[in-house]
Amino acid sequence: MKILVVTSFYPPLGSSGHDARCQQVAEALSKQGHRLQVLTSNYRVPPGGVASDKGVFRELILSAVMSDEELRQLSYQDVLAIELENAAIVDYRIERFKPDLVLVWGCSQLSKSLFKRLQDRGLRVAFDLHTNWLQPDVFDMDPWQWWWKQQHSLSARVKKLLMTISGGRRRTQRLLPVYTGSELSFSNAWFASADLKESLMRNGVVGIESVPVVHSALNLSEVTPKRVYTHNGRFMWAGRLSTDKAPELALEAFAQLKDAGEQVSLDIFGMGEPIERKEMRERINEMGLSDSVEMVAIRPGELSEHYANYDALLFTSRCDDPLPMTPVEAMLSGLPCLISRDGGIQEIVKDGETALLYERDDVGAMVQSIQRFLELPDAGASIAKECRQRLMDQHSMEIYVEKVLGLVHQGREV
Incomplete structure (x- = not known):
């Protein structure tokens, strides 16, 4: 054809x-x-x-x-x-x-x-x-x-x-x-x-x-699988630097975690115009997070190479996204995901079994989800592996x- x-x-x-x-x-x-x-x-x-x-x-x-x-x-x-x-x-x-x-x-x-x-x-x-x-x-x-x-x-x-x-x-x-x-x-x-x-x-x-x-x-061969699961406190955020993807909520959550004495860091793989990236850096500095939150520059198609280097992906979308590809790609790589209850992604994951879900637009719930993840004895390995297997079997x-x-x-x- x-x-x-x-x-x-x-x-x-x-x-x-x-x-x-x-x-x-x-x-x-x-x-x-x-x-x-x-x-x-x-x-x-x-x-x-x-x-x-x-x-x-x-x-x-x-x-x-x-x-x-x-x-x-x-x-x-x-x-x-x-x-x-x-x-x-x-x-x-x-x-x-x-x-x-x-x-x-x-x-x-x-x-x-x-x-x-x-x-x-x-x-x-x-x-x-x-x-x-x-x-x-x-x-x-x-x-x-x-x-x-x-x-x-x-x-x-x-x-x-x-x-x-x-x-x-x-x-x-x-x-x-x-x-x-x-x-x-x-x-x-x-x-x-x-x-x-x-x-x-x-x-x-x-x-x-x-x-x-x-x-x-997504094609499984396009992602680098995660093989080692440990609690290093390293989280990643990836997406467009727009209000509907809510990166600012992630900053607020990490500010609260910092105040609570949690030893965690966040790398933001933000896609957007130069002015948007500049504004995000300024916001990080204004919130006093420059020692724990960093902007990371990548070219299109390179994100999948980084999943294995982190403990978990933090996904903060609040735009009723039909089915966002970033968490799907991350889950296929075997990376544990902390996901807002937003849009179609909820149709392919289950809280506590294949991901950790929290109410969207709720910074407190996001903080609790991160703390919940930090308490997992296997650093999310069982959740991530179960999620990856289900995606391979069904999607x-x-x-x-x-x-x-x-x-x-x-x-x-x-």
Whole structure:
């Protein structure tokens, strides 16, 4: 089967664990004999291109993340130009490759008109649904969708009226659809977690009731296994330096632990803009934690090499993350994890058996969880090993690929 993967970001220029997972899935499908091409954005592509990019085309144009006010400043021609360019790029790749399946992966900042357009052309389109891009208020922040649905300036109203009278509106939207996420067909789709599915249904997305859940998986060969378990008081935090990932809560917890006389340290593998990293360093210094908390710089793809050097991972997310890849990767490496009760990660772990869970946004509960870990006589070895084994048995890359290919074939028959 020939599969064209369409995604916003792709390693080594990705921005999340799900981008790395996309690459691993593509490689797993290729090993099974499927022919793969990847169509992704030109995000941060160096002048000489990416050396490892055989079959990867970094051509799509991403829209900036914008507020309502910023969207109001965009002209119709500005928005139209990006939509037409992306449509032409996709058409060209479809015509050249002639895929049997288009697998839509990451959709952040990508023209949403593309997906309906692909289905309207009769192409078989599958969706790995691991973010909330279908949620109406998120979906409609796409500049093209926003202009037609929410741009109410006088000039925009006049233009829409004239295009409606002339028939231009119908012709344009046939080429570049304006729609809701619920209008897509999900006969070839799967959710990364039940939590994400339920959240979208609560927020008004319809037509997804029968879409199955296939928990995300990672390739075990990509992680360095932890073999030695001792209490050294070394913890790690990894993620984006954003409020929804709550690194500041980890700092507050370690400030309390320091006041309590606990001999612990925290290394923060923070991903973000230089200003965000600078602000985090300043906060560490202001809180008097520079002797126990350190910022660690890494390049994309290097995090898995570090898990074995720590006692445990502290995961503080509070954004209803559908299924975060950082703790999954850490658990597959055999690293004990202390995880906030947030989003879909709760579906694959059990408190006291495969991880230690605590209430999200609760610094006191986080401190208690860390102290609970420090009291474990085996330094978390039994929890970590049980977790790793369950993930291997139930959520391996081989199982994931088998499930999604089964769904694709089932969807084709339907």
